[in-house]
Amino acid sequence: MDADAPFLRFWAAFRENRIALVALAVIVAIALLAVLAPLIAPQDPYDLGRLVLSDARRPPGHVGSGGYVHWLGTDAQGRDLFSAILYGLRISVLIGVAAGIVAFVIGATMGATAAFAGGRSEMLIMRFVDLQLSLPAILLALVLAAVLGQGRLQMIAALVAAQYAYFARTAHGAAATERAKDYVEAALSTPLPARTVLFRHILPNCLPPLIVVATVQVANAIALEATLSFLGVGLPVTEPSLGMLIANGFQYLLSGRYWISIYPGVALIILIVAINLVGDQVRDQLNPRLKR
Template sequence: MNRDTPLFRLWVEFRDNRIAVAALVVIIAIAVLAILAPLITPQDPYNLAKLVLADARRPPGTVGSGGYVHWLGTDAQGRDLLSAILYGLRISVLIGIAAGAVAFIVGATMGALAAFAGGRTEMLIMRFVDLQLSFPAILLALVLSAMLGQGHLQMITALAAAQYAYFARTAHGAAATERAKDYVEAALSTPLPARLVLFRHILPNCLPPLIVVATVQVANSIALEATLSFLGLGLPVTEPSLGMLIANGFQYLLSGRYWISIYPGIALIVLIVAINLVGDQIRDQLNPRLKR
């Protein structure tokens, strides 16, 4: 990598924060384990035909009827909990990234378009965004999930619709600053179409604050998906998302079978905290006022 590039300088500053580097390593490890889940897990928790009810609620470290050790125990359906957590992490990471990407594209485009167009268009778009921001994201996600039903696409749509306003507000502020600069006025005086000026000149310069928002919203999407699945409004019960695993074991906590809820909860917390730590470090580096 060229040492004079901004990306290399960004990495040099990033690696000086050991906590952020450790969080990044955790994220990479979780992503690798989630991708390789079908190859390294002893059981496919999606395959209901291979679940044995006699293996239900086995404590950690016991050997099941399949002949392998359940290192984290089993849940109420007889799923190997380690396998279910790794598959659940796949779902959480996929939905979090997909919902964040959709919200990023829609929100950034709306915010930049409002700042670029100005006038009545800006007023209508931003008043609509402000109206949505007045409601908690969890409330909007609950309503949309109940309306759209269960499924991956429905969940991604609900989460993106509940979160795009954060990107729109951030993009509007950054694009309004860029819109007033001389290079944008010079570009508009050329025969270039206005849309090219918007997407080639304004939006790229709005990326730093949007990247920070994206890291936060990906973590929020993962937490919202787990919350909705815990409440029974997320993914189908046949898919072991982390929220569903926590919900399945909640009723057994008082009976001493803590592992059914505790271990998926720990995995969820570690993933969200790691993403937020990386996002905080990126925010500090991209914001000159926060640089140490």
């Protein structure tokens, strides 16, 4: 029970904020919809052979040639927008979480190692991180996505390269504080290997600020992926992400076919806002200075 006490206290404080609690419920619901998309969606938007052009640009509520109702209408390729949004959310959640985890591991390792090693190694690593932080993340991700090409792995690699520096800077600051504490000096005076002291003692104590950064960066990764797909350098056309769906309907906004862009845009906004609200609450709880 003692091991669960910190989590229970955290959860008790978290659920006091009803806005954050609703946001968390929205994230869980979106994650479930994304995972169960093949079972829920009436159409597979990736199967281009089954798309019917006569169903293209139909308004919400239209009964298509497949015999089912297109509750959110269809896009210019005849895709059922409800199905496309579910699959688009699946891609967004997958890429955002995957990029966040990989960037977390790489950045936290670099930042903590730099703080622990000190000297020239610290200076070299952190100057490289600072150089990358001086570049806009969207610009760096855009260049890398254009160079690497289209695909999920390429997109994740571009997002990781654009975001790991934020984790590295945060981990470096937290690890530098931990490095100066007595328990680290005591651990170093024993025969324990340096990597054990770093990864078993210092890095776990750096997790609270890194978790806060992770929630923000997952939301940023989702927004970056949508932006790159909107610009045409993200995922291929056979995998319609939310950004690509918005781009597909952009030219029809002034012709009255608003649903092609508006509904995917609303889904994207809801997901990003929900993650940010949860991230704000987590930040307030993990940082006593920010508690209201």
